Amino acid sequence: xxxxxxxxxxxxxxxxxxxxxxFRFLLDLWDGATKVKxxxxxGELRETFFQPPEGYTYRQFIANGVNMEExxxxxPSKKVIFMVHGGxxxxxxxxxxxxxxxxxxEAGGNxxxxxxxxxxxxxxxxxxxxxxxxxxYEWLLLEGYKPEDIVVAGDSSGGGTSLASMIYLREHNYxxxxxxxxxxxxxxxGCSTISVSTKFDVDVVFGQSxxxxxxxxxxLGDADYRNPYVSPFYGSYHDFPPMLIQVxxxxxxxxxxxVIAKKAYSQGVDVTFEIYEKMFHDFQNCKGILLEADxxxxxxxxxxxxIFYNEVYK
Numbered sequence: 001x002x003x004x005x006x007x008x009x010x011x012x013x014x015x016x017x018x019x020x021x022x023f024r025f026l027l028d029l030w031d032g033a034t035k036v037k038x039x040x041x042x043g044e045l046r047e048t049f050f051q052p053p054e055g056y057t058y059r060q061f062i063a064n065g066v067n068m069e070e071x072x073x074x075x076p077s078k079k080v081i082f083m084v085h086g087g088x089x090x091x092x093x094x095x096x097x098x099x100x101x102x103x104x105x106e107a108g109g110n111x112x113x114x115x116x117x118x119x120x121x122x123x124x125x126x127x128x129x130x131x132x133x134x135x136x137y138e139w140l141l142l143e144g145y146k147p148e149d150i151v152v153a154g155d156s157s158g159g160g161t162s163l164a165s166m167i168y169l170r171e172h173n174y175x176x177x178x179x180x181x182x183x184x185x186x187x188x189x190g191c192s193t194i195s196v197s198t199k200f201d202v203d204v205v206f207g208q209s210x211x212x213x214x215x216x217x218x219x220l221g222d223a224d225y226r227n228p229y230v231s232p233f234y235g236s237y238h239d240f241p242p243m244l245i246q247v248x249x250x251x252x253x254x255x256x257x258x259v260i261a262k263k264a265y266s267q268g269v270d271v272t273f274e275i276y277e278k279m280f281h282d283f284q285n286c287k288g289i290l291l292e293a294d295x296x297x298x299x300x301x302x303x304x305x306x307i308f309y310n311e312v313y314k
Contacts, residue, residue, distance in 0.1 A: 008261060008271040011249070014278040015291050022290040023204055023280055029096045038092060039123055040067070046117065050098045056105065064139040066132045067117035069093065071101045073110040079149045079308045081108055082140060082177070083115040084133055084165070086156030086282060089186075089219035093117035103287055104153060107301040108308060114140065118161070121219040126164065126230050133165040137174070150177040151307055156282050157219075159185025163232035163260070170239060179307040181244045181300060184281045185260070186253055188233035189216050189225035193255030203252045205281040212252060237264035244272045244303040246296055248279030274299060 002010040016022070040046065045060045045067060052058035052071055060069050081104045085097035093115060105113045118132035140150055154162030159182035169176055191213060199207065206212040220230065228235030233256055237243075243264055247257040254275070261273035276283065276292050284300075286293040305311040 002274070005275075008265045009273045009275070012274060012276045012292065012295060014249075014276070019278070019280065019290070022283070022286040022293070025289060026280070026282065026285050029099065029285060031096075037090070040092070046093060048098070049095060050101075053102050053105075055110075056102070064135045064142070066135045066139070067093070068136055068139070069098070069101070069115045069117060071105050071113045073105065073112070075110070077109070077111040078145070079108060079111040080140060080145050080151075081105070081111055081113045081304075082137060082150055082152045083113055084118070084152065084154035084158035084162040085115060086154070086158040086184075087120065088215040089121045089129070089157040089161070090215060092120055099285060100155065103284075103297060104300075107297055108151070108304040111304075111308070122221065125221060126161075126219070126223060126227075129161055130165045130168050130229060133161060134168060134174075137165070137169065137177075141175070147175040148178045149308070151179040151181060151304060152177050153181040153183075154185065155183035155284065157186050157215075159183060160187040160232055160256075163187060163235070164229045166240065167228055167232060167235045176239070176241055179242045179244070179303065180240065181246075181303065182257065182260075183246050183284050183296075184248060184251060184253060185245070185257055186216075187231060187256045187260060189220050189223075189231045190233075191216060193259065195255040195258075196252045199250055199252045199254060202250045203281070204250070206252045233259060236267065237269050238267045240264060240267075240269045242270040242272075242303075242307060244274070244300065246274045246276065246284065246299070248281060248283050249275050249277040250279060251281050253281065272299075272303065 004010050058071050101113045116136035223230045226234050245257050245261050265271040284296050
């Protein structure tokens with residue numbers, strides 16, 4: 001199904017003739033996250049109706065000063081996925097984003113998933129967002145999870161925030177996790193890549209509108225967009241662990257991932273970069289209703305099993 005482009009890049013052809021149904025599902029999913037902008041008081045946990053899959057327990061808690069959510073199999077695993085949710089840098093954890101949690105747990109082989117409900121813009125800056133992610137990662141280490149048993153995963157703005165946080169961890173001599181996954185990551189607050197223009201007419205999420213610039217500007221404020229903690233697009237990836245980078249072929253954000261994959265590979269990182277032809281932003285949310293999403297999760301599973309269990313990855 002994959003077509004290799006170079007040593008680290010492959011294109012997955014689109015088999016779905018009509019993506020309108022899955023895309024409508026995604027819009028409805030996001031609608032719940034964006035209708036109400038909630039700012040939490042210190043020590044407050046969000047209201048949730050999330051029901052864990054059979055065999056799992058779920059909890060919300062505050063640790064190391066950060067709101068977090070945990071899905072744990074009844075036979076707890078020593079492996080953990082640390083999830084940094086999306087939301088355009090503007091929205092906190094919601095039912096829209098918890099959908100990803102069981103997908104990661106299953107893909108990793110019934111591993112624990114801890115999601116960080118980090119503070120968001122414009123109430124806080126990129127500094128506090130990174131601080132929350134770092135504190136969540138610190139908590140994992142304090143709980144006894146070994147770095148080699150942790151994979152960090154982020155989608156959309158969460159992909160950018162996770163990369164910025166990993167750059168911070170490296171620069172401040174933290175032990176890095178065993179792997180990193182990004183899905184449709186937003187990493188360049190300058191919005192200056194070629195795909196921002198070339199995909200403008202086909203991107204069904206951000207295209208033909210000012211939505212991308214609007215969200216980015218609320219996050220950016222008066223910060224320098226070339227700061228790697230703001231735009232990891234401008235960062236360095238030397239000494240990073242293996243990376244799985246997935247992106248839709250029709251995204252304005254395509255080149256965000258393409259440039260980072262190329263840069264990381266050139267700096268000696270083990271990179272797997274997958275472009276899903278004609279796919280839209282965050283299409284992986286459509287697992288179970290979109291062939292390409294199902295295949296993407298099979299690839300995520302293979303990556304996780306390679307990292308966690310040393311299984312052959314092809």
